[in-house]
Amino acid sequence: KNRFFEISFLKSGIIFTSKKLYELNLNWDKIIKEISKEERTIKKELKLFLKNYISHIEIFNHVIAMIDVFSAFALKGKLNYSRPIFKENYFEIRKVFNPLLENNGCVLNSFRLEDRRICVITGPNMGGKSTFLKSCGIVSLFAQMGCYVPCEFACIPIFDGIYCRIGANDCTFKGLSTFMIEMIDISKICKSATSKSLVLIDELGRGTSAIDGLSIAFSVSDYLWNLKCFSIFATHFPELCTEKVVSKRVKVHKESRDIVLTYELEDGVCDTSLGLFVADLVGFPQEVLNLKD
Structure with a gap:
């Protein structure tokens, strides 16, 4: 009993944990926050990097879209169209x-x-x-x-x-x-x-x-x-x-x-x-x- 402590008491039962699990949960929360912070930093750096290539990306996007459209046209030409x-x-x-x-x-x-x-x-x-x-x-x-x-x-x-x-x-x-x-x-x-x-x-x-x-x-x-x-x-x-x-x-x-x-x-x-x-x-x-x- 001394190894566990109560978190909440409900009609359906008792929710409890141990000191070790409690410490692991705290570490888990800390790790998740660090991951989120690192993700935001990477996204910010990526945006700054890509900002210099926006015009090139737009051109590639347009070319890929046109290839997609013309490929669809070509496929339809082979059917009963x-x-x-x-x-x-x-x-x-x-x-x-x-x-x-x-x-x-x-x-x-x-x-x-x-x-x-x-x-x-x-x-x-x-x-x-x-x-x-x-x-x-x-x-x-x-x-x-x-x-x-x-x-x-x-x-x-x-x-x-x-x-x-x-x-x-x-x-x-x-x-x-x-x-x-x-x-x-x-x-x-x-x-x-x-x-x-x-x-x-x-x-x-x-x-x-x-x-x-x-x-x-x-x-x-x-x-x-x-x-x-x-x-x-x-x-x-x-x-x-x-x-x-x-x-x-x-x-x-x-x-x-x-x-x-x-x-x-x-x-x-x-x-x-x-x-x-x-x-x-x-x-x-x-x-x-x-x-x-």
């Missing part, structure tokens, strides 16, 4: 796929814009509209970078800007609602886009009432049509599918009470969003779904 063709006033993509989904059996889609420079895609929720929109943006961006593109064939212009409005988020810290952020982004796009730009807009007007949302979406599409820039809209408003635009829809198969999403694009307009189907798919209580009647 294709070399893009640049042509003014023409936009065609065949069998495009999203590179993030290329290993998951991605459905391939194609479309073309020429005289009518706006494409409006309608379709049900979860039908793949946003994914196709992003795929078109990725193809255009990769081509502008000098990289092979994730599709069988791509013939597109050289754009002076690629402008996207995809997704829905608010900003609590700035006091901005989802709709306000959407309007800020669309305002910037309308002010910045030119006839040589590519504009990608996903479900414009979703953050407000149906009437206001449709009015805003229709006005923006009409503005971009007059601007004569290549634009792709994904929307739940079939009213946007006028004779001025190329109308595409996501193909859906209806089998008795089941609905099969094909993720394939076809000519035409989809007049339903199948929101109740999606609600049922994710497991909504049946008594809630029955209230629709």
Whole structure:
């Protein structure tokens, strides 16, 4: 008992140590502090030494980054990617796929814009509209970078800007609602886009009432049509599918009470969003779904 002394007494037991262990702990703490002090000294000396070579380090960093990028480009060139063709006033993509989904059996889609420079895609929720929109943006961006593109064939212009409005988020810290952020982004796009730009807009007007949302979406599409820039809209408003635009829809198969999403694009307009189907798919209580009647 005289060899140990108590550190604390708890309900679960007693914590104690010996004189030897106590001295070892003190030495351990002292060593840790000395190590930390030595580390700070070495870091300070290293910073002073490297300060004289900052410009060289930045050059090496840039070169390594460029090698990394070009290596990635070269690797993609060996896969099922294709070399893009640049042509003014023409936009065609065949069998495009999203590179993030290329290993998951991605459905391939194609479309073309020429005289009518706006494409409006309608379709049900979860039908793949946003994914196709992003795929078109990725193809255009990769081509502008000098990289092979994730599709069988791509013939597109050289754009002076690629402008996207995809997704829905608010900003609590700035006091901005989802709709306000959407309007800020669309305002910037309308002010910045030119006839040589590519504009990608996903479900414009979703953050407000149906009437206001449709009015805003229709006005923006009409503005971009007059601007004569290549634009792709994904929307739940079939009213946007006028004779001025190329109308595409996501193909859906209806089998008795089941609905099969094909993720394939076809000519035409989809007049339903199948929101109740999606609600049922994710497991909504049946008594809630029955209230629709």
